[in-house]
Amino acid sequence: MSSAALTCDTVSVTYGSFKALTDVSVSFKRGRLSAIIGPNGAGKTTFLNVLTGIVLPTHGRVLFGDRDITRLNVERRALIGIGRSFQTVNIFPEMTVEENLRLAAQRRLFRFQPFFRPVTSYTTLAAAVAEVLPLVRLAPYAGVEAGKLSHGNQRALELGLTIIGQPDIILLDEPLAGIGRDEIVPTMELLRSIARSRTMILVEHNMDVVMNLADDILVLVGGRVLKRGTPTEVRSDMAVKEAYLGR
Numbered sequence: 001m002s003s004a005a006l007t008c009d010t011v012s013v014t015y016g017s018f019k020a021l022t023d024v025s026v027s028f029k030r031g032r033l034s035a036i037i038g039p040n041g042a043g044k045t046t047f048l049n050v051l052t053g054i055v056l057p058t059h060g061r062v063l064f065g066d067r068d069i070t071r072l073n074v075e076r077r078a079l080i081g082i083g084r085s086f087q088t089v090n091i092f093p094e095m096t097v098e099e100n101l102r103l104a105a106q107r108r109l110f111r112f113q114p115f116f117r118p119v120t121s122y123t124t125l126a127a128a129v130a131e132v133l134p135l136v137r138l139a140p141y142a143g144v145e146a147g148k149l150s151h152g153n154q155r156a157l158e159l160g161l162t163i164i165g166q167p168d169i170i171l172l173d174e175p176l177a178g179i180g181r182d183e184i185v186p187t188m189e190l191l192r193s194i195a196r197s198r199t200m201i202l203v204e205h206n207m208d209v210v211m212n213l214a215d216d217i218l219v220l221v222g223g224r225v226l227k228r229g230t231p232t233e234v235r236s237d238m239a240v241k242e243a244y245l246g247r
């Protein structure tokens with residue numbers, strides 16, 4: 001088995017005649033928190049969509065461990081363990097936090113999973129919810145309608161909805177978007193604690209957050225890989241400074 005959780009091998013994506021990604025080859029190691037950064041239009045969302053299966057590459061391959069998943073659709077990828085948080089679209093605002101989690105557990109664990117994934121550590125829906133609630137620090141809000149949560153707590157709920165399916169890999173698109181200043185640090189701490197025992201890949205614009213959180217960073221510019229490295233390596237790279245940070 002490959003030590004990489006996910007690998008992209010010379011992935012290109014074209015929209016009509018426009019090349020959104022060109023020959024992107026990168027692998028994401030198990031158990032690490034990786035961030036994807038780059039200026040507007042760099043291809044970050046397209047790349048995340050290639051990993052999730054929303055966008056199929058026009059060239060190249062995507063591997064999950066050693067398995068070629070290039071042509072697998074979103075649902076199949078979710079079932080084999082690639083979970084993506086879609087911001088608020090998964091949340092039912094009139095339902096409580098607990099009900100939202102229970103519904104997600106029901107859908108992800110019991111309707112599909114037995115056919116595709118051999119074991120789950122949960123024995124009941126209630127056990128799944130009880131385990132995830134404190135992980136995403138929402139136990140005090142279990143009975144609160146999701147629509148009444150702060151932005152930060154809604155992000156936490158989205159994370160809960162994603163991890164309740166026990167994904168091997170968690171993909172997040174701007175997990176700090178829309179949250180208030182005072183919620184940034186707690187949300188970062190939450191991401192760090194969730195990522196501790198999992199593989200997480202996120203797109204994030206907030207550079208302080210990325211530099212603080214990520215084990216490694218992929219810098220995309222104009223649909224190509226400009227740099228891959230640790231936060232220290234990326235921060236000190238001249239090409240990154242010029243092309244991205246504008247220094």
Ligand SMILES: Nc1ncnc2c1ncn2[C@@H]1O[C@H](COP(=O)(O)OP(=O)(O)OP(=O)(O)O)[C@@H](O)[C@H]1O
Nearest residue numbers: 015016018020038039040041042043044045046047
């Ligand atoms: N469905 C599409 N059809 C045509 N062009 C697209 C499509 N989706 C994205 N693009 C273009 O591809 C390029 C990369 O877009 P993408 O959203 O992946 O970049 P991004 O780095 O996520 O940008 P941002 O930081 O602004 O969200 C952009 O120029 C965008 O206009």
